[in-house]
Amino acid sequence: MLSRILISGSGRETPHRAFGWAAATVLLTLSCSQAWSDNAVEPDADTMLRAMTTSLATLKSFSFDYDVDNEIVNNTGQKIQFSASGSATIARPGKLFITRKGPYADAEITFDGKAVSVYGKALNVYAQIASPGPTIDEAVEEVRMATGLDAAGADLLSADPYAALTSDVREGSIIGEAYVAGIKCDHLAFRGDAVDWQIWIEQGERRLPMKYVITTKWVTGAPQYTVRFANWNVAPEVDAKMFQFTPPDGAKKIDSIVADATGDMSVEDVQ
Template sequence: MLCSGSGRKIPHRASFGLAAATILLMLPCSQAWSDNAVEPDADTMLRAMTTSLAGLKSFSFDYDVDDEIVNNTGQKIQFSASGSATIARPGKLFITRKGPYADAEITFDGKAVSVYGKTLNVYAQIASPGPTIDEAVEEVRMATGLDAAGADLLSADPYAVLTSDVRAGSIVGEAYIAGIKCDHLAFRGEAVDWQIWIEQGERRLPMKYVITTKWVTGAPEYTVRFANWNVAPQIDANMFQFTPPDGAKKIDSIVADAIGDMSVEEVQ
């Protein structure tokens, strides 16, 4: 989440969304949370959700993302995007994202992350230091400066990642997301506060996730809503193999822009 000046010009570029999907990365901090500051029932619900997520070998979902920035007049501007994700643990993913500046596909085959911008027919690749999704996401963060705020839920150990900075947590109550009854939890950390809505029943999957960057002027929020969870998808293995389309141009430079998209400047 960045504070952006008004009148920001968007350069001629291919913009690749990996936020949320790209999902979606909240990296662990060194200070652990205090158990007595978190309601036991809230911790139990969070553990149930993260155990459910971590136990999935393959899964897919659709998502909608709202990402706020605050300009230098204090006005909040919200950017929205939609996409889908297919995951095969430990080291395969395919994510699509369509937003204000991005119509992109992100592929990880266990060796490299490939980011393809469909509008300009360009792509870029980042080699992963290891075969897992966690290692690939961390390498993307290091290479681009992008913290994909939903990728914590894709981690092999989402509980450890989510609670790394938590100071307090509680159950807010029940709510409905897309007609699905959920438990609503709220947690506080040093840098951010966050909320999560967890589907009631056996699956215990996340339906909505909100991060508030509370020390940035205006406290901008990142929101992702999940839909159409499939915990036993039929996956074509070719989905995770990126082959550049005819005429696609390879571009080397990838950066994170002000709305959380992964972008490359088009070579002129």
């Protein structure tokens, strides 16, 4: 019998490279630095982005809820959105717990500093990927390379989110003010060679992201990937046991993990 679980993913490209799973490996190259000096990034937009990424990078532990909309363009040119919701708890440098629930997934993803564990509740199956290092960035990059999958807003979870976000940026501007879930935000837009992206940043002292949209320009129909954040907690009470995965009774380990056409994780179990 062939069984299948679908887990977190995002069939799109991240701003710093063309698409994969959880927070990014950071490479800010000399050519990227040259692009920033020569391009049309508004200084005020850069200042706002730096404030947000600095706020994120200085957090030792934090949690949030999220909603994801991932667009797929089918063979007739019609855009279809696949939506999912979940939560994330991060304890830097090397602990992560993410839940995701959607039409194809009811899953938990755990990183304990050594291995990433993906558990599919419906089928009571799990898969594990060893990390080459103890940090979230290293774990995420390993999963990206092995599966082609990404976590919701992975670039924002990086140890250096500014570098992860800006490595392909050629233009950037302030669009104006907007409200996301009733919260007043600054709306910024950036352009790169492969993708365009927008971010809505909460006004006030925290300067946290509330919405993040990526448009993949090289795909016909320019599909978008959208993450909405809610219920940010920058000082959560974190139970260390949350990051220690123990297979539930009867759970079966599965080795095969791949990305499917919708950007979700497909794990196949041949019995």
